Amino acid sequence: MLATTFKTRKGLENISARHRSLLAVNLHESACQIRNTNCTAKDFFHTAKLQGVNKDKTMLLHPQISVLVAFIWSLPSLSLAGKILVYPVDGSHWLNMNILLQELHQRGHKLTVVRSANSWYIPENATHYTSITIQVNHLSSLEDPKYMASFLKRNIDIQRGKGSIWSFLALQKEIITLLEESHRSTAEMVRVVLEDEKLIKTLKESKYDLMLTDPGFAGGVILGAYLGLPMVFNVRWITNAEGHFAIAPSPLSYIPTIGSRVTDKMSFANKLKNIMHFGIGQYIDHMLTRPLYQGVISKYIDPNTNVYALIQGADLWLMRVDFVFEFPRPTMPNVVYIGGFQCKPSKPLPDELNKFVESSGEHGVVIMSLGTLLGSLVPDISEIVASAFAQLPQKVIWRHVGEKPSTLGNNTLVVDWLPQNDLLGHPKTKAFVTHGGTNGIYEAIYHGVPMLGLPLIFDQFDNIIRLEARGVARMLDVATLDVDILTQALKDILDEKQSYQKNMRKMSSLHRDTPLKPLDSAIFWLEFVMRHKGAAHLRTESYKLPWYSYHCLDVLALIMSLCTAAGLLLILISRALLRACVRKIKAKKE
Template sequence: MRERRMCLFGVSKGSHSPWIFTVGPLDLQGTMMPYWSLALLLVLSATCWGGKILVYPIDGSHWLNMNILLEALHAQGHQITVLRTSTSWYVSEKSPYYSSITIVQEESTSIESQDNMTAFLERSIQIQRNRGSLWAFVEFYRNIYNFLGESHVSMAKMVVSIFENQTLIKQLKESQYDVCLIDPGLPGGVLLAHYLDLPTVFNVRWIFNGEAHFAIAPSPLSYIPQLFSNYSDKMDFTQRLNNVIYHSALVYMHHFVSDPPYRAVCERYFGGDVSVMSLMQGADLWLMRVDFTFELPRPTMPNVVYIGGFQGKPSKPLPADLEDLMQSSGEHGVVVMTLGTLLGDLGPEISQIIASAFARIPQKVVWRHVGKRPDTLGNNTLIVDWLPQNDLLGHPKTKVFVTHGGTNGIYEAIYHGVPILGIPLIFDQHDNMVRVTARGGGEFVDVTALDVESFTASLRNILDPRKSYKKDMMKLSQLHHDKPMKPMDTAIFWVEYVMRHRGAPHLRTESYKLPWYAYHSLDVIAFLALFSFLVIALIWLSFRILCRHLMKAKSYIFKSKSE
C-alpha cells in the first residue's frame, strides 16, 4: 500500500520556487511517526515562508484599513515595503511592521490635508441645504470634481517623478517583490505595478471613478444603486431614471476629470493602447472591503474576494477613567459618538445642537470632538480628543453608536451588534447609511436640517427597547460572524495565493479587452438585425416576383380564354 505522508507547501524568501516538505510516515490509523519530526518541521517552516510585498496606499481612513492588513501580513513572516510621501498625514515613516520609501512631494493631495477636507465638508453642507434644486445637483458634482481632480493631478505628477527617478526604479526592480498591494482609489500604484511588471492585489472599495464593482462586474442600474443616489436595490421608475443620471455624472467624471491626468502618463510610458482602467481591470485580485451582510446583493467575479469587517476584533479592557464612566451609566448605558479620522468638527452651530440633544437623554455620552467646546454641553457628556472606538463598541454598556457613516465604523458596529444613528456628511456615507437602514440596523438624520428636537427624537427612537434596531443589528452581527473563515484570514490567504502563483489570471475575466460595442454584443445585434433585414427583404422580393409572375400567368390565361 502506498505510504501516506503529510506535506507542507511554501515559498522561500527571495524566491518564487516552491519548497515541499514531507513528514512521514503515517500508519493506517493516521498516527504520525515520529512526532519530533513534525515539531521540527513546524519550527523550520515558520522561517522559510515569507514573501516581499510592495505597498502603495492612500492616506487618511484608507490607510487605517491598509495598516491593519499589513500588521497581519507581517505576523505571517512577510517583508513589507510601503511607498509614502513626505506630506503623508497618517502613513508613518517608521513602523515595526514595514520599512518605508519616502517620495518627496512639495504639496499634499486634497485627501491628505485636514484644511482641504474641512473646506470640502463646509462646502458640501452648504450645497446640501439647497438639495432638490438643479443648482444644488450641479454644484454637488462640481465640488466633487474639483476636489478629486486636484488629487488626481497631484498623483499623476508623483507617478512621473517616480518613473523618472532611475535610482528608485532600480532599487524597486532589484528588490524582486512578489506582489504589489494597492489601494486604487488614487491609481498611482496601479501604474507603478504595471511599470515593474508585478502581480497586483487591490485592497479596495472605491476606485478613481466610483464604486469598484462597476469596473469589473455586470452592474444593471435597474437594481444596483449608483454612488450618491442614496437608493436601495428596490427602486421605482423615477428612482431608476435618476440612477441612470447619477451614473452618467460619474461616467462624465471618468472621461473628463479622473482619467485625463493618467491618460497622459500612460501614453508617455506605456503607449496609447494602455489606460488606467484597463490596468485596473487586469488586476489579479480584488480584496473588497464589504460583505453581503451589509452590501446589497449584486453580480460579482471570481477574482473578487469579500473581506468586509476584516478589521473587526474582540474589544480590549478600557482605560480606568473610561471604564468608570461606563459602569456609572447604570441601566441606561452609554452613547458613543465619533466622526472618524478625517472629520472631527461640524462647526459650532451643529455642535451646540448635538450637545443639547445629548444633555436631554439619561445615558452617559462619550464624544470625540476636536472643535470648540459647546456651551450647551450636559454633565452626562464626556468630550475626548481620541477614543478607543472598537473597545467602546464592544463594551456591554454601549447602547448606540452615533457616526458619520464611514465603512470602518459601520463594520465595527456590526461586529459588536450596536445600533447606529448616522449623520452622513460626504462621499459614500449617505449610501452606507441607506444600506444600514435597509437592514434595520439604524437610521440617519439630515445634517442640514438638524435641530435639538429632531436629533433628540432620533436618539430616543434608537434607544427605545421596544424598537427592533438592537435585535436587527444583533442578527446582522450573527450573519457577519457565521463564516467558514474570518475576513482577515481570507485576506491573508488570497494575498499569499497570488504570491505563490505569481498572479491569478485564471480568475480574471478577459471581458475588459473587448471594445465597448463587443462587450454589449452590439456588433452581433447589428449583424443579426442586418441578416434578418436581408432575409425579410429577400422573402419580400421573392414574393413580389412570384406574385408578378402569377399575375402575368393569370392575365395570359384570361386573355387566351377570351380569344
C-alpha cells in the same frame, strides 16, 4: 527558503481528508495563538491534543502532524518570507491597509511602502515596513487635513440652507476640483517615480513578489504594471466607481451607483436617477480622470491602453465588502470578500473612561464620532446635538474638538479622542452616532451596535442607506436636523421594543459566522498570488474586449443584418410572385 516552506506545507496534502478537517477545526485557534504569543510548540501540541479529545474522543490528532503544524505556524519567518511592494492611498484608506501590513509583517514578509512626502497618515518610519518617500511639487487637497475639515464644514453650511444656489454649484465644482487635483497629484507622483532611473533600478533589482495597492487613486496600478508584478488590490472604490463595476456585470436596474442614494429595490424614478448618476460618473471618468493618467501610461507602458484597463487586469481583488452590509450582486472568481477584516475584540477601557461607562447603570452609553477629518460640527448643529443628548437617560461619550456647546448635559463626556473599537465592544454601549464611514460601520456591525447616521459627503449617504435597508440604522439629514427630530431618532434606536437592536444582533451574528476570519482569508490569498506568481486563471478576459464585443453588439448586428436581408429578400420574392400572379390573372381575363 520560499521553496522549502512550500514543499513542507505541500507535504501536508498527503494527510487524509479526515485528519485535514480535524486539523483545520482544532488547530486554527491554537496556531493563531502561537503566532501572536510566546507559546511553545510543546504547549501547542498539548493544547491541540486536548482539543482533539474534547471535540471527538474517537479521533486523536496524529502527534507528528501536530508538531509539524505547530512548528510551521510558530515561526513567522517560515510562513512565506515574500517581498511586497505597497503603494497605498492616504487618509482613512491607509488605516485598513496598515492592518494588512502589520499582519503580513508578523508572518515574516518584507514590506516596502511608497509614500508621498506630504502624507499626513502614512509615517515615514515604522517597525513593520521600509518606506520610499517621494517628493512632489504640490500638496493634494486630500492630503491636507485642515482643507478637508474646512471643506466638510462648508458642505454642512450649504446643506443647512446658508448658501445660495450659486454656492451649492460652487461646492459641486469644488468636489470635482478636489478629485481632479488628487488624481493629478497621484499621476505626478508616479511620474516622478518612473523618471527616477536609480529608484526604478532598485525596485527592479529588489525582485518583489507582489504589488499591493488601493486603486482608488491609480499610482500603484501604473507602477505595478510597469514593473510587471502580480497585482492585488485592497479595494472598495476605483478611480470612478465601486470596484465591481470594473470587473463584474452590474445591471443598473438593481445595483445602485455611488451618489444615487437608492437601494436595490428601485422604482422607475429610482432607476432613472441611478442611470443618470452612472452616466455622470462615466463622463467624469472619461473626460477628467483617464486623461490625467494617460500621459504617464502612454510614455511608460502602452499608448494603446488606459488606466481602466490596467485596473481590470489585476490578479486579485480583496474587496472590503461583506454582503450582510452590501446589496447582493454578480461577482467574479478573483474577488475575495474581506469586509470587516479590521475588526477585533475590544480591549479594557482606560480607568477613567471605564468608570464613566460603568456609572451608566442599566441605561448604558451612546457613542458619537464623525471620523478623523471632522472633530467638530458647525456651532448650531453642535448645540442641537448637545441638547438632544442631555434629554437621554443614557450616558454619552462624544468625540468633539473645540469649544463645548452651552447646552451640554451632565450625562455627556466630551473627549478629543476615543478608543472607538473598545467602546463599541463594551457591553454597556447601546448606540453609535456616526457619519457613515465604512471602518466605523463594520466595527459597529462586528460588535452588534445599532447606528444613527449623520452622513456628510461622498459614499457616507449610500452606506447609511444600506444599513437602513437592513433595519439596523436610521439616517438623519443635517439640513433639517433639530432637537426634537434627533432626540426621537435616538430614543427609537435605543428602544428595545423597536427592531433595531434585534436586527443588529442578527446582522452581527451573520457577519461573524464565517469559516475563516476575513483577515486570515486576505493573508491566504495574498500568499496564494505570491506562491503562484499571479492568479490569471481566476481573471476573466472581458476587459480586453471592446465595448461592442463585450455586449455582443457585433454578433447582434450581424444577426440583425442577416434577418433584415432575409426579410428584404422575402419581400422581394413575394412581390415578384405577386406580380407574376397578377400578370397571369390579367392574361387569362384577356
